[in-house]
Amino acid sequence: MVIAQNLTKKFGSLSALEDISLTIDPGEFVFLTGASGSGKTTLIRLLIRDLKADSGQLSVNKHDLMILPSGKLPLFRRDIGTVFQDFKLLLDRNVSENIALPLEVRGVKEADVQNAVKIALEMVGLTSKSTAFPAQLSGGELQRVGLARAIVGRPKLLLADEPTGNLDPKTAGGIVRLIKEIHGHLKTTVIMATHNSEIVNHYSLRVISLDKGKVTKDNKEGKYD
Amino acid sequence: MTKAIVTAISRIRRSPYQTVAAVSIMAMTLFLASSFFLLAAGSQAVLRYFETRPQVNAFFASDYVPSQEEIEIIKNKVESSGVMSEFKYISKEDALALYKELNKADPLLLEAVTAQMLPASLEISAVSPADLKTIAELVKTEKGVEDVRFAEDIVTSLTRWTESVRIIGASLVGAHVLITLIIILLIIGLKVSSRRDEIQVLQLVGASTGYIAAPFIWEGILYGVIGAVIAWTLSYLTLLSSMDFLESFLSGIPILPVPVLFMFELLGGELLVGALVGSLGGIIATRRYLKA
Numbered sequence: 001m002v003i004a005q006n007l008t009k010k011f012g013s014l015s016a017l018e019d020i021s022l023t024i025d026p027g028e029f030v031f032l033t034g035a036s037g038s039g040k041t042t043l044i045r046l047l048i049r050d051l052k053a054d055s056g057q058l059s060v061n062k063h064d065l066m067i068l069p070s071g072k073l074p075l076f077r078r079d080i081g082t083v084f085q086d087f088k089l090l091l092d093r094n095v096s097e098n099i100a101l102p103l104e105v106r107g108v109k110e111a112d113v114q115n116a117v118k119i120a121l122e123m124v125g126l127t128s129k130s131t132a133f134p135a136q137l138s139g140g141e142l143q144r145v146g147l148a149r150a151i152v153g154r155p156k157l158l159l160a161d162e163p164t165g166n167l168d169p170k171t172a173g174g175i176v177r178l179i180k181e182i183h184g185h186l187k188t189t190v191i192m193a194t195h196n197s198e199i200v201n202h203y204s205l206r207v208i209s210l211d212k213g214k215v216t217k218d219n220k221e222g223k224y225d
Numbered sequence: 226m227t228k229a230i231v232t233a234i235s236r237i238r239r240s241p242y243q244t245v246a247a248v249s250i251m252a253m254t255l256f257l258a259s260s261f262f263l264l265a266a267g268s269q270a271v272l273r274y275f276e277t278r279p280q281v282n283a284f285f286a287s288d289y290v291p292s293q294e295e296i297e298i299i300k301n302k303v304e305s306s307g308v309m310s311e312f313k314y315i316s317k318e319d320a321l322a323l324y325k326e327l328n329k330a331d332p333l334l335l336e337a338v339t340a341q342m343l344p345a346s347l348e349i350s351a352v353s354p355a356d357l358k359t360i361a362e363l364v365k366t367e368k369g370v371e372d373v374r375f376a377e378d379i380v381t382s383l384t385r386w387t388e389s390v391r392i393i394g395a396s397l398v399g400a401h402v403l404i405t406l407i408i409i410l411l412i413i414g415l416k417v418s419s420r421r422d423e424i425q426v427l428q429l430v431g432a433s434t435g436y437i438a439a440p441f442i443w444e445g446i447l448y449g450v451i452g453a454v455i456a457w458t459l460s461y462l463t464l465l466s467s468m469d470f471l472e473s474f475l476s477g478i479p480i481l482p483v484p485v486l487f488m489f490e491l492l493g494g495e496l497l498v499g500a501l502v503g504s505l506g507g508i509i510a511t512r513r514y515l516k517a
Contacts, residue, residue, distance in 0.1 A: 048429065078431035088426050104228075105432035149430070 001026045001157055001189045002047065007056035009042055009213075016042040018213045020056070024191065026156070029183050031200045032193040034210035040193035043210070044161045047191070048080055049073055061156050078106060081150030081188075083179075085162035087142045089134045095145050096121070096130045102153040120148040123185075124178060140171035144178065151182055158182070160192040164199065172196060176203075229436075233443035236416065243412050244448070250408050251452025251503065252459070254401040255495045259460040261394030262491065263483075268387040270480040275383060281360045281375040283347040289369035290317065290345055299367050303349060306363060308356035313348040317341065344371070354380045402502055409448060409506030413441050417514045424515070438511035445507030449499030456499075457492045464488075 002024040009017040017039045024030055032040050045051040046058060049065050058065045063076050081102075089098050096117050103113045121127045124144040134142060143163055150158055160179060164172030176192075176199050183190045194200060200207060201223050209217040237244050285291055291299075296314050303309045315323070320343040328334045347364065351357050357375045365373040417424070427437050464483060472481055 050429065073428075074431045074433045074436075076431075077429060082429055088422070088429070090423055090426060101427070102430040105427060105430055105436050153431075 001028070001061060002191070003057070003059040005057040007046065007053050007058055009039075009046060009051060009053050015213050017046070017053075020213075020215055022208060022215060022218060024189060026189055027187050029180070029190045029203075029205045030192070031203075031205060031207045032191055032210065033195060033197075033200055033207055034216075035195060037212075038210040039213040040195075040210055041161055042213075044082075044159050044191070044193055047157075047159055048077060048082055074105070078102070078153060079156045081153065081155035081158045083143070083146050083150045083158070083160040083163045085165040087134075087146045087166075089142060089145055089149075091134050094131050094133050095126060095137070095148075098134070098145055099148045099152050101149060106153070116152050117148075120152040123151065123182065124148040138171075139167050140174060143167060143171075143175050147175065147178060147182070151186065151188070154186060155188060158188045158190045160190065160194075162193055162195070164194060164196055169198070172199065173202075229439035230443050230447075232440040233447055236440065236444055237447060240416070243415070247409055247412050247448040248451050248455065250405050251448050251499055252455040254398070254405045254502075255453050255456030255499055256459050257401055258394075258398040258498065259456055259491055259495060260463075261390065261398055262494075263460065263464065265387065265390045265394055266487075267480060268383065268390055271475065271478055272380065272383040272387055274478050274480065275354075275380050280351050280354070280357050280380075281347075281349040281364065281373065283349070283361075283364040283367070283370050284344045284372040284374075285346065285369045286371040287342065287344045289371075291369055295368065296347075299347065299364060302367075303360055303363050306356075306359060308352050308359050309349055310352050311348075311350035315346045315348060317343050317345050320344065320346065354384075402498075406502050406506050406509075409445055409503055410510050413445055413507050413510040414513065416444070417441055417510055421514070434511075434515050437515065438508070441511045442504050442507035445503030445505070445510075446500045447503070448506075449501070449503030450496055452503075453492070453495035453499035457488075457495050460491075461488055 002022070004023075005021050007017055007020040008015070020039075020043065032043065034040050042051065046053055046065070047060055049060075049068060053066065056066075061076070061079050063072075065076075068076060090101070093101075099117045099120050100113050103116055108116075117130075118127075121130055124147055126141065126144055126148065129137065129141060134145070137145065143166075147160075147163070150160075158179070163179070164175055167175060179190060179192065180203065182188065204221045204223075206220050207217065207223065208215060291314075300312045303312065317340040321338065321340040324338060324343060325335055349360050349364070351360055357380075361373045361375050364370055424437055468481065475481060
């Protein structure tokens with residue numbers, strides 16, 4: 001699903017990622033760990049081509065992101081669901097409308113959109129809040145809306161960039177449990193960036209640790225250091 | 226497309242002041258354009274009228290009545306030059322009848338004039354206004370011809386006037402279209418900028434540039450369409466309210482009333498120009514932002 005070789009990204013003279021090489025197979029669940037500034041978010045942004053690497057090779061879902069023309073970005077991104085730390089919901093649209101967004105931009109028929117939104121709402125347990133606006137929801141509910149939006153199009157890859165960063169420990173645990181259930185149910189490849197050691201240690205899954213832009217550890221059943 | 230139009234209408238309703246600014250400048254520019262267009266079209270119609278009516282009048286001396294043979298000789302002479310389109314002989318009696326028709330409201334003028342006092346004349350139409358002088362030169366040496374008049378000056382002045390109206394109109398309207406385009410671009414650019422978070426989310430969930438840009442472009446088109454309808458209504462009302470003045474000003478020149486079909490064609494043109502300017506503003510504004 002993801003093949004990175006000698007990937008390097010700099011912001012001016014500051015090196016955000018340096019010589020990163022890793023492979024993630026389809027269906028894997030991977031935690032991306034590291035302190036703030038270690039390069040987790042930069043890597044996530046490279047994986048959705050929100051940023052372009054300076055050098056190296058990067059292939060995601062069989063797309064060579066080093067040469068992918070900008071005109072083909074929308075099609076590439078339709079196979080990827082992304083969950084953000086700050087939710088990135090549209091405040092003037094209600095829960096259902098936010099979740100429907102990835103399908104609307106693809107031109108999916110209204111009836112099919114409604115059906116898919118209904119299923120996504122059931123998966124994240126927000127059926128009763130379908131007409132609520134973001135301002136009326138708690139942090140945990142907002143993140144569940146973000147998660148529903150990320151999975152409504154049945155993506156092949158789910159990227160979660162610090163999805164629990166703004167949540168209390170109990171709510172955060174609920175969100176990760178939900179992502180794990182979705183991974184089991186949809187068989188989607190999941191890459192989740194986090195610095196929450198409790199969550200990482202609880203699941204015993206593959207952990208890729210970053211420090212100062214470099215991969216320091218990559219363990220199949222890793223722990224947070 | 227329907228969704229993009231609905232979104233555009235919703236955004237227009239949510240920003241009434243920007244909408245008023247955009248529609249006002251669009252309406253003002255299109256009103257100016259339609260005013261100059263009507264003025265140019267009117268001038269062109271008057272010019273065409275003068276170009277196609279008998280242009281050279283050759284008056285015989287009032288005590289001279291040409292014979293039928295003499296008239297035929299003059300006609301053949303002018304005809305052989307190849308520049309004549311119509312030839313008409315006005316006898317003294319015809320001249321009196323015309324005089325009576327023109328002055329029927331003033332009996333005093335009618336009483337004092339008889340056919341003998343009026344000269345016989347020739348009315349000769351030219352193929353082109355440029356040939357008027359040739360015809361005048363040909364007939365003024367004919368026997369009994371005392372005076373030759375032709376509308377060269379009127380046509381020359383009208384041609385210059387029409388040309389000036391076109392140049393000034395095109396320059397002014399062109400400048401205003403440019404200003405309107407910039408203002409629409411700025412207004413839509415502001416809206417694009419204020420929605421950058423939404424655009425970022427749309428891009429990340431796989432929206433194409435066309436999907437993101439469509440509501441902004443429709444917004445520009447709607448500004449153009451609304452502005453065009455307002456401008457056309459104002460120009461039509463102005464024309465209708467000026468009808469009495471225009472009829473007296475253009476006395477005898479049959480270009481009024483302006484056909485309704487012509488006015489609807491003008492509306493079509495204004496809608497097209499408005500929509501083009503609006504959509505161009507929307508396209509440039511979104512391209513600038515989405516490229517950045």
